[in-house]
Amino acid sequence: MAGELEGIKDEVTACLRCGLCSTRTNAVPGSGDVAAEIMFVGEAPGRREDMLGEPFVGAAGTRLSGALERAGLSRSKVYITNVVKCRPPDNRVPTAAEREACSEYLQREIAAIRPRIICILGNTAFGSVLGGSEITKNRGKIAAKNGNLYFITIHPAATIYNQSLAGVLDDDIARLADVVRQLRDGRMEVKPDITYPSGGV
Ligand code: URA
Numbered sequence: 001m002a003g004e005l006e007g008i009k010d011e012v013t014a015c016l017r018c019g020l021c022s023t024r025t026n027a028v029p030g031s032g033d034v035a036a037e038i039m040f041v042g043e044a045p046g047r048r049e050d051m052l053g054e055p056f057v058g059a060a061g062t063r064l065s066g067a068l069e070r071a072g073l074s075r076s077k078v079y080i081t082n083v084v085k086c087r088p089p090d091n092r093v094p095t096a097a098e099r100e101a102c103s104e105y106l107q108r109e110i111a112a113i114r115p116r117i118i119c120i121l122g123n124t125a126f127g128s129v130l131g132g133s134e135i136t137k138n139r140g141k142i143a144a145k146n147g148n149l150y151f152i153t154i155h156p157a158a159t160i161y162n163q164s165l166a167g168v169l170d171d172d173i174a175r176l177a178d179v180v181r182q183l184r185d186g187r188m189e190v191k192p193d194i195t196y197p198s199g200g201v
C-alpha cells in the first residue's frame, strides 16, 4: 500500500510526539520497496541519517549494504526503518518513552508492507520490538510474535570496531536470504526458534 506508506512518511516528517523533534535536523522515515519481502529495523538515525533524512546512509549503512550484496539481496528491493525516526543527541540509546512515542509508526509500516519477515538489527530493536535481550545469544534465530515472523541479528555498526562480527553479520544475512527464498517458494514450514507472547509492536 504505497499511499499508506506515503502518509506515514509525511506524518513522521512533521511529528512532534516526543522531545527528539526539537534536536533533529530531519526526521528519518523508513525507506525502500513498498512490496519488500524483508523489512530491516535498526535503532535510530545517526548523524548522517539526520543530515540526509534517509536511514542507514552512514558507516553502519555501508556495512548493511555490503552484507545485503554478498547475500544476493538488492538494497532497493528491501525496506529499511528504525525503532525511532529522529536522532537522539550524541547517538545515545533512545529512551523507553521515545520508543513508545514512536512505536505506532513502526506498527503501521509493518501493516502497510506486510513483509514475509522482519529483520531485527541489534539490541535496541530486539528489546523494543520483541522484548528480548542478549542479542549475541539470540542472533541467527527466527522468532514469531503477533503473527509476524522475525529474524534476529546484530547491529551493522557493531561490525565497524569488531572485525570478527563482520563475518557474523554476513552469515546471518545469508541465512535470512535463504529463509526468504524458502518462504517464497513455499518450500519451508517455518518453525520459529522462539515464540514471544503477543503485545507491543
Ligand atoms: N544506525 C541505526 O540504527 N539506524 C540508522 O539509520 C543508522 C545507524
Ligand code: SF4
Binding pocket: 012, 015, 016, 017, 018, 019, 020, 021, 027, 084, 085, 086, 098, 101, 102
Ligand atoms: Fe515523532 Fe518518533 Fe521523531 Fe519522536 S522520534 S518526534 S515520536 S517521529
